[in-house]
Amino acid sequence: MVFRALSRLVLRMVPRRQRSAIPSQRGSDPQISLTGKLSKNLRENESLIRDTFGNSSDLVIRKLRFGSGPGIAMLVVHIDGLVDSALISDAVIRPIAVTPEFFEMDKQSSARVRDRIRDGLISVSDISEVSDKSDFLTAIAEGKCGIIIDGSPDAFVCDIGGFEMRNLEEPMNEVVIRGPREGFCEVLRVNTSLLRRRIRSPRLWIEEFTVGRISRTQVEIVYLKGIADEKLVREARERIRRIDIDSIQESGQLEEYIEDAPYSPFPTILRTERPDRVVGGLLEGRIAILTDGTPFALIVPVTITMFLTSPDDYFERSFIASAERLIRHTSFFVGLFLPSLYVAVTTFHYEMLPTTLVIAIAAQHEGIPFPAVFEAFLMEVSFEILREAAVRLPNVFGPAISVVGVLILGEAAVRAGLASSVMIIIVALTAIASFVTPIFSLSVAVRLLRFPMIFLAGSLGLFGVVFGFSIMAIHLASLRSFGIPYLAPIAPIVSSDQKDVFVRLPWWKLDTRPEFTGKRDVRRQARGLKPHPPEPRRKQAPSSQRKKRSR
Amino acid sequence: MSVLEGGKISGRQFMAVLTMVRLVPVTLVFSMVTSASNPQDAWIASIISGVVAIPFAMLIARLSLKFPEKTIIEYSQIILGPVLGKLVGLVFLWFSIQTSVNIIRALGEAYAIAIMPETPIQTFMIMLAIMSCYAARSGLEVLSRLGEDTLFIVGFIFLVACVLPYNAMRLENLLPVLAKGMSSLIPPVVASLGYYSQFIMIGMLVPYLAKPEEATKYAIYAVLISGFLTTAGCVSVVAALGTTANSWTLPLFSLARLISLGEFFERIEAGIMAAWTLSTGIKLALFLWAISVGIAQLFNLKRYEPLVFPLAAVFIPLALVAFESMVDLEDYLSKADAVAAVIIAVAVIALLYVGLGVRSFLFPGKEKYR
Secondary structure, three states, X not given: OHHHHHHHHHHHHOOHHHHHHOOOOOOOOOOOOOOOEXXXXXXXXXXXXXXXXXXXXXXXXXEEEEOOOOOEEEEEEEEEOOEOXXXXXXXXXXXXXXXXXXXXXXXXXXXXXXXXXXXXXXXXXXXXXXXXXXHHHHHHHOOOEEEEEOOOOOEEEEOOOOOOOXXXXXXXXXXXXXXXXXXXXXXXXXXXXXXXXXXXXXXXXXXXXXXXXXXOEEEEEXXXXXXXXXXXXXXXXXXXHOOOOOOOOOHHHHHHHHOOOOOOOOOOOEEEOOHHHHHHHHHXXXXXXXXXXXXXXXXXXXXXXXXXXXXXXXXXXXXXXXXXXXXXXXXXXXXXXXXXXXXXXXXXXXXXXXXXXXXXXXXXXXXXXXXXXXXXXXXXXXXXXXXXXXXXXXXXXXXXXXXXXXXXXXXXXXXXOOOOHHHXXXXXXXXXXXXXXXXXXXXXXXXXXXXXXXXXXXXXXXXXXXXXXXXHHHHHXXXXXXXXXXXXXXXXXXXHHOOEOOOEOOHHHOOEOOOOOOHHHOEOOOOOOOOXXXXXXXXXXXXXXXXXXXX | OOOOOOXXXXXXXXXXXXXXXXXXXXXXXXXXXXXOOOHHHHHHHHHHHHHHHHHHHHHHHHHXXXXXXXXXXXXXXXXXXXXXXXXHHHHHHHHHXXXXXXXXXXXXXXXXXHOOOOOOHHHHHHHHHHHHHHHHHXXXXXXXXXXXXXXXXXXXXXXXXXXXXXXXOOHHHHOOOOOOOHHHHHHHHHHHHHHHHHHHHHHHHHHHEOOHHHHHHHHHHHHHHHHHHHHHHHHHHHHHHHHHHHHOOOHHHHHHHOOEEOOOEEOOHHHHHHHHHHHHHHHHHHHHHHHHHHHHHHOOOOOOHHHHHHHHHHXXXXXXXXXXXXXXXXXXXXXXXXXXXXXXXXXXXXXXXXXXXXXXXXXXXXXXXX
């Protein structure tokens, strides 16, 4: 009783923002409807914990038994990766195991064991007693170590801490201006702990698979129970289970076994090194697939617009984020169509350009021995070679490559009469535009599709471009990623999801999860969160201020 | 009977593909204007035909809703018996094949006349057919998803083309109203109704609607949207091109050529061209899909996909031999084809309703066919 009163007092003192983990508060997670106390029965408690965590692979439950006769049992529960397991064995398990007093305990002496632990047997500074199911489970999910004693209604929760920040590096090819600077690493358990630290809820379920007859690689699927569609989870499970291969070394290998459209140039699975991107996906009802030995996580199902979003879209203010989003979408089209449009117009449809521009282009093209389509091919191919070389070369040679690129491609090609300078501008602009795409796998697809587009434009003019566009559109519309239409909010048009496609509306307007993946639990925030200035003071002082004064 | 296609489409997508059915001839050959002896009144004809088309669309939709899981090919056999029913199905297919042939040729001619006169017309026709076959084979769901987006693109470009040549427009070109009397409205109204009678396609689409009960509502929306766009087109074309608008081969294309904003934003024919190609591609894909599904259902085939490419391969030579030139095609479209289409559509619907009436008279109490 005293403890309850105390905890209520503590609650009142904690600012509201930090209280979110405590279920009885506003803003608590409605899905954890576990009301009531922990059971006195150890086995019931154990199955409760396992069920709530979906038997996740990083959940560690250690059962201790000591004393005379049947003795007394105890559970030590923690999440691997969030808690330092060496500290647990030193500070929790060893003291219990070596205390001579415990040797003659039996089932009736649970109260004595409890008192003993409370009085300082366990050498951890922060230890508290809980009796509510949800308090206990939330604490575990937050990275605390839980101790349950058989026959006792109360359990202990101790903050071992010990989560050491490993030296995580910022992902090199998913750079953000604003946002967390850590990326996944090669160790699976560290990666899951990165997710657990961001979603501190028992609803984050992790299932483990072993893939590879020889390599025995750990593969885990991560999802939010109650948000992710069960059918989707089942589908992911089945697709991973049917892989029978000698070894999996990278998630890219896995990707080719589970993707929907193996022959499509477009990626139907998103790979990322960023935990914040994975968390964003999980909260939208998607599933993450983590593979041991690689920092690349896979997200399924995806839509094409996800490849054009960057995590900092959600951290930057919406106005700026939307502008960047629009630029990214534009450059996607520029990267895909600009060279072919240029070739089409200069080969077939001169009349579409203003006269002065036509004369300028024609004058430049005077001494060039090739038709525009060949010129475009030549320049695009040489740029691709240059780009590939820049990736492979050691960093020291980077400047050398850019000098060669600028001089040879830019200046000398024009002087030698191999290409017109307008073409150089077009190729350069296209190249830069294709680097804007935040996810590499889509920008590669765009770069490769540029070549057939140039060919179509060179042979059929604008009709060829429209033809290529239509074929691409039909192909994209027919693609599905784990059953979700790939062009989802655009075709079919989902009006409620337009808030986060070409623009990103303010956060308080992003109130629903995507139609196709988040149907199970659509609302993601309370209504009416739009901020507004305080009401005029003379009417009534805002309630929070009044409280402060009274204290 | 098995539904050959697994996909489901939303009401909005249904509306979009129907709108495309009516809009395609407008973006290509504006037979509303070109068939009129005095084009000033084309907009009146457009409104009249739209008003007439609404009950027509409602009748087809209501009929299909009596059999919400069956296509017109299937339920005509239920209503009229196997022999007569199959015959009606064949007439429907023949009608759709003729329409597909027309639009293939129309697009080819438009490109060959307006944009790339030195390229053989077959090129455009074959490429269009390939595009539409791909879409038709991907299924109705994919097709109508694209249709939904294409409607936005086409509608936008269409409106831009209608509004932006405002400095070339003279509204007095629309005067005098009804100078040659009401009877001069008959040819353009019939020409327009000829296209609206292609709404008989509703009979193929209703069983694939996620909510079939919305069919009537969205069919009416489709008539309203396409009627509005067509009327706007009529007004702009005549206002900009003058009373001789009926002698232009591709009025909307010529209209786009007039656009000039600040001596920079001009020459948006490319946009019109893209709108043409997209909308024609969608419409042809819809018809290819409907014809192959119809044939498959008529002859109890298990799959429709293998029919798509051979059908298109037959359509191209048909389209080549059927007409001599663009003039011939336009003449055919606005006269013989339109009259035939109206007669066929009205006859089929009337026959089915009469059959339904006779059946409910003979077997009372069995009105539900689900």
